[in-house]
Amino acid sequence: MNVLCIGAGYVGGPTMAMIAKQCPDVKVTVVDINADRIEAWKSDQLPIYEPGLLDVVKESRGRNLFFSTDVDTGIAEADMIFVSVNTPTKTFGQGAGRAADLQYWEKTARQILANSTSDKIVVEKSTLPVRTAAAMQRILDSGSGDVHFEVLSNPEFLAEGTAIADLESPDRVLIGGHDTARGQKAVQALVDLYATWVPRDRVLTTNVWSSELSKLAANAFLAQRVSSINSLSALCEATEADVAEVARAIGMDSRIGPRFLNASVGFGGSCFKKDILNLVYLCETYGLTDVADYWQQVVSMNAYQQNRFVANMISQMFNTVAGKVIAIYGFAFKADTGDTRESPAICISRQLVEERAEVVISDPQALENAEHDLSDIMDRIRLEKDPYEAARGAHAVAVLTEWDLYAELDFERVFEVMMKPAFIFDGRNCLDHKKLFDIGFNVFAVGKAALSHL
Ligand code: NAD
Ligand code: UGA
Numbered sequence: 425m426n427v428l429c430i431g432a433g434y435v436g437g438p439t440m441a442m443i444a445k446q447c448p449d450v451k452v453t454v455v456d457i458n459a460d461r462i463e464a465w466k467s468d469q470l471p472i473y474e475p476g477l478l479d480v481v482k483e484s485r486g487r488n489l490f491f492s493t494d495v496d497t498g499i500a501e502a503d504m505i506f507v508s509v510n511t512p513t514k515t516f517g518q519g520a521g522r523a524a525d526l527q528y529w530e531k532t533a534r535q536i537l538a539n540s541t542s543d544k545i546v547v548e549k550s551t552l553p554v555r556t557a558a559a560m561q562r563i564l565d566s567g568s569g570d571v572h573f574e575v576l577s578n579p580e581f582l583a584e585g586t587a588i589a590d591l592e593s594p595d596r597v598l599i600g601g602h603d604t605a606r607g608q609k610a611v612q613a614l615v616d617l618y619a620t621w622v623p624r625d626r627v628l629t630t631n632v633w634s635s636e637l638s639k640l641a642a643n644a645f646l647a648q649r650v651s652s653i654n655s656l657s658a659l660c661e662a663t664e665a666d667v668a669e670v671a672r673a674i675g676m677d678s679r680i681g682p683r684f685l686n687a688s689v690g691f692g693g694s695c696f697k698k699d700i701l702n703l704v705y706l707c708e709t710y711g712l713t714d715v716a717d718y719w720q721q722v723v724s725m726n727a728y729q730q731n732r733f734v735a736n737m738i739s740q741m742f743n744t745v746a747g748k749v750i751a752i753y754g755f756a757f758k759a760d761t762g763d764t765r766e767s768p769a770i771c772i773s774r775q776l777v778e779e780r781a782e783v784v785i786s787d788p789q790a791l792e793n794a795e796h797d798l799s800d801i802m803d804r805i806r807l808e809k810d811p812y813e814a815a816r817g818a819h820a821v822a823v824l825t826e827w828d829l830y831a832e833l834d835f836e837r838v839f840e841v842m843m844k845p846a847f848i849f850d851g852r853n854c855l856d857h858k859k860l861f862d863i864g865f866n867v868f869a870v871g872k873a874a875l876s877h878l
Contacts (some may be wrong), residue, residue, distance in 0.1 A: 425449075425450050425451070425503050425504065425613075425617075425652075426442065426450075426451050426453070426501050426502045426503050426504070427440070427450055427451065427452045427453070427502065427503070427504045427505075427506070427617075428452075428453050428454075428455065428498045428499060428501070428502035428504070428505045428506070428530050428781075429452070429453070429454045429455070429505075429506040429507075429508050429549070430455055430456075430495060430499075430505065430506070430507050430508065430509060430517045430535075430536075431454075431456060431507065431509040431510070431532075431549075431550070432454045432455065432456035432461050432462060432471075432510035433456075433461075433472075433492060433509075433510060433720055434457070434474075434510065434584060434587075434694070434763065434799055435508045435549060435550075435580050435582065436454055436456075436471065436506070436508035436549070437454060437465060437471070437477075437481075437580070438472075438474060438477055438480075438582065438587045438588065438591060439506070439508070439549065439580060439591060440452050440454045440489065440506070441477065441480045441481045441484065441489060442480060442591040442592065443518045443617065444483075444484035444487075444489035444586070445480050445483050445484050445489075446620050446621040447488075447617060447620050448484070448487065448488055448734060449488070450488060450617070451488050451490070452484070452488060452489050452490070453489075453490045453491065453492060453498050453501075453502070454489075454490070454491050454492070454496040455491075455492050455494065455495045456491075456493065456495075456598075457493065457495065459493050460531065462491045462492060462493050462663075464465065464720055465481070465491040465872075466485070466491050466571040467770065468482075470651075472761075472762065472763070473760075473761060473762035473763075473789045474584065474585070474587050474588065474760075474761065475585065475586075475588065475760055476588035476589075477587065477588060477763075478654075480588060489844075490742075493504060495535060495539075496535070497539075497540045497715075499508055499535065499536050499539040499540060499544075500539050500540065500541065502544060503542075503543075503544065503545065504544070504545045504547060504613065504614070504617075505536060505544055505546050505547065506527065506544070506547045506549045506578075507532050507533075507536075507546065507547065507548055507549055507550055508550055509528040509529055509550055510528055510550070511524045511528070511529055511534055511550045511551055511552060511698075511712070511776050512524070512525050512626045512694075512698060513523065513525065513698045513701055513702070515636050516562055518630070519705050521701070521869055522701040522702070522704055522705040523553075523701075523702065523705045524551075524552065524553055524698070524702045524705075524808050526552070526553075526556070529550060529552065529556070529560075529756075530559075530563065533546075533559075533560050533563040534563060534566060536564065536573070537563060537564050537567045537573075538564065540567075540569075540571050540573070541569070541571065542571065543571055543572045543573070543574075543575060544571070544572075544573050545574050545610045545613060546560065546564065546574070546575045546576070547576045547577075547578045547614065547615070548560065548575065548576065548578065548579070548636070549578055549579070549580055551579060551580075551639050551640065551643075551695065551699055551702075552577075552636060552639075553636070553640075553697075553702055553705075553706050554633050554636045554637045554640070554706060555633060555636070556636060557575045557576075557577055557600075557632045557633075557636065560575050561575045563575065566872075572606065572609060574602075574606050574609075574610040574642035575602075575632070576598070576599060576600060576601045576607075576610055576611060576614055576632070577598075577599070577600035577601075577632050577635035577636050578597070578598065578599050578614060578635070579598055579635060579636070579638065579639030580639075581594065581596075581598075581639075581642060582594075584693065584757075584758065584760075584761040584763055585704065585758055585759060585760030586760070592621070593622075594622060594626065595626065595658050596626045596627070596628050597618045597622050597626060597627045597628065598630065598635050598638055598639075599611055599614050599615060599618075599627065599628070599629050599630075599634025599635065600629070600630050600631055600632040600633070600634060600636065601614075601629065601631075602631070602632060605635050611629055615627050615629065620816050634653070635871065639699070640699050640700075640702060640703045641703075643695055643696055643699040643700065643803060644699065644700050644703055644719055644722065646684055646696070647691055647696040647697075647700055647722050647723075647726070647810075648719075648722045649684040649685060650684060650686075650688065650690075650696075650724035650726070651691075651721070651722045651723075651726055653670075653671055653685045653686070653687045653871075653872075654687055654690065654726070654729040654870075655689065655725050655728075656670060656687070656816045656871065657729070657870050657871030658728075658729075658732060658871075659686040660687075660871040660872065661871060661872070661873070661874075662836075664873045666871065666872050666873070667687040667853075667870065667871025668687070668853060668871070668872070668873060670871075671685035671686070671687065686852075686853065687853060687871040688768075688770040688851060688852055688853070688870060689729065689730060689731075689733050689768045689772065689824055689851030689852065689870065690726045690727075690729040690730045690733075691726055691757075691768075692757030692758070692764075692765070692766040692767040692768050692769075693757045693758065693763070693765060693766055693767075694763065694765035694766060696864065697726070697765075697766055698766075700719050700720075700722055700723050701723060703719050704716045704719050704720050704723075707719070723874070728770060729768075730768050730771050731775075733772060733822075733849070733851055733870070734772055734775040734776065734779075736849070736868060737750075737776075737820065737822065737847075737849050738779060738867075740849075740866070740868055740874070740876075741819065741820060741847060744779075745776060745779045745780070745781040745819075745820075746779060746780035746781065746842075747780060747781075747782070748782065748818075748819040748820070749781070749782045749784060749817050749818040749819055749820060749843070750776055750781045750782070750783055750784070750810075750818060750819065750820045751784045751785075751786060751811075751813075751814040751815045751818040751820070751821045751822070751823075752769060752772070752773060752783060752784065752785045752786065752824055753786055753787075753811055753821055753822065753823045753824065753825070753827075753830050754769065754786070754787055754790075754823060754824045754825020754826070754827055754830065754852075755767060755769040755773075755785050755786075755787040755790040755791070755793070755794040755824065755825065756769075756787055756789060756790040756793075756825045756827075757769075757825070758825065758826070759825055759826045759827045759828065760827075761788035761789065761790075762790045762792070762793060762794075763790070763793070764790050764793040764794060764797055767790075767797075767824075767825075768824060768851070769785075769794070769824040769825065770797050770798070772824060772851075773794075773798060773805065773821065774798070774801065774854075777801050777804045777805065781785075782804070782806070783804065783805045783806070784805075784806045784807075784808050784814045784818065785805060785806070785807050785808070785814070786807075786808050786809060786810070786811045786814035787809075787825065787827075788809070788827060788829060791807045791809060794807060795807060807871045811829070811833055811838070812833075812837055812838060812841065815838045815842050816841040816842075817841070817842070817843060818841075818842050818843065819842070819846070819847060820846070820847035820848070820849060821838065821846075821847070821848050821849070822848075822849040822851060823848070823849070823850045823852055823854060823855060824851045824852070825852065826852035826854040826856075830854060831855055835855075835859070835860055835863055835865070836863055839863050839864055839865060843871070844864075845869045845877065845878060846864065846865050846866065846867050847865065847867075847868070848860055848865045848866070848867050848868070849869075850867065850868070850869040850870070851870060852870075853869050853870055853871070853872070855867075855869075857869055857872070857875055858875070860875075861877075864877070866878055
């Protein structure tokens with residue numbers, strides 16, 4: 425079988441590398457219009473940082489895994505086509521700021537139609553609004569030939585930083601197909617592909633619309649947990665309850681469960697906000713304004729948490745950060761990735777620069793992206809990979825990504841090179857606060873009582 429994936433990004437690249445590794449008899453080709461990205465996939469400097477990915481890619485590259493910019497030939501030769509292009513939030517026209525921008529996806533559909541002379545199974549891998557498969561089918565069926573296209577939904581649930589483990593041993597694989605003979609045959613072909621390495625009882629089949637909606641719902645539920653614990657973190661700070669203790673206490677209830685209850689500076693990443701806004705827009709489109717308002721709150725709470733973090737920094741530092749040096753530890757939206765899309769660090773850095781602070785950003789993987797994200801204010805920002813150097817002369821350190829390396833730093837050394845009084849704002853609750861306080865820092869964590877010498 426020939427498998428093609430259109431879109432060589434955070435999802436297309438790792439997902440196809442895993443299929444190629446697990447199914448050596450299947451030829452897997454990944455295509456993209458971005459030639460630089462494709463070149464990087466062919467090299468040992470992959471275009472994305474993801475632990476373990478290079479080993480998986482190297483295992484199959486040149487054997488049954490290929491990267492190319494020739495989208496047309498890829499389509500012509502494929503039996504099964506995964507569409508894994510970006511579906512960002514629309515920035516213009518109707519639904520701007522909320523609806524999914526489907527222009528890349530639609531271009532792909534038309535390109536598939538134009539280059540197909542044999543039947544294809546077309547698999548939606550991108551996250552899309554419910555009922556997009558119907559639009560996809562309509563475009564594909566608009567041709568004059570007698571080629572048959574069967575559209576399936578197969579959303580991806582991997583998380584960045586753990587993509588390889590998530591792909592190797594997924595909680596479930598979801599496949600949505602139509603309840604027709606051809607639909608079920610296509611579903612079976614995709615089930616068989618995954619069943620090579622995923623236990624059959626974890627491969628779930630549903631109708632197409634349930635599959636499309638489940639992807640948006642899963643992200644909405646995960647983000648809702650983060651917003652819920654973050655909302656309580658504000659109440660903890662006001663009442664001397666400790667959010668980590670509250671999370672532990674509620675998480676031990678097996679109905680609630682312990683995961684995704686870490687209070688933080690807010691969730692980031694390319695998808696949570698985008699997918700919830702997409703859900704909100706969909707609900708509004710169907711006239712379900714109360715449902716839309718309910719989910720909108722998850723996003724609003726996330727913005728509140730980021731704003732609250734900066735407001736607290738300013739108020740603790742004697743109501744001004746103008747002219748003060750602030751070292752940001754971590755710019756990626758979470759640890760173990762270089763991805764900075766929607767990272768809380770972007771909004772926090774911008775607010776601090778607006779307050780006329782001198783911002784020094786440190787991160788082991790994300791400095792290149794940081795430079796790009798803040799390109800319009802780079803004259804006010806310094807990038808410094810070494811966290812000790814970043815802290816030199818700083819009035820405060822703000823930890824915005826929970827990289828292991830920050831917990832392991834020699835904070836006596838950090839304290840020595842900082843201005844006094846020295847402040848630490850731990851936006852990820854990943855440091856030993858008592859130890860920092862004993863060294864002499866004034867420590868402010870999320871959802872915990874302040875440890876201050878002042
Ligand atoms: P990405 O931006 O990293 O990659 C998308 C790629 O598609 C880009 O390289 C772009 O050049 C390419 N592309 C766009 N139009 C094209 C075209 N017409 N022909 C060929 N290539 C084209 O995006 P991503 O993070 O991989 O996300 C892709 C989809 O998967 C999105 O819908 C996203 O919501 C979803 N998703 C992402 C994640 C994640 O962790 N990033 C997880 C699950 C689902
Ligand atoms: C998330 C989902 O976990 C994946 O299942 C999904 O496939 C993906 O979105 C997607 O559709 O793109 P990802 O964004 O890579 O994956 O990372 P998460 O681990 O979910 O973290 C998202 C954000 O929430 C991060 O900023 C993280 O720091 C934050 N978070 C997470 C918290 O603040 N607290 C927590 O307890 C957990």
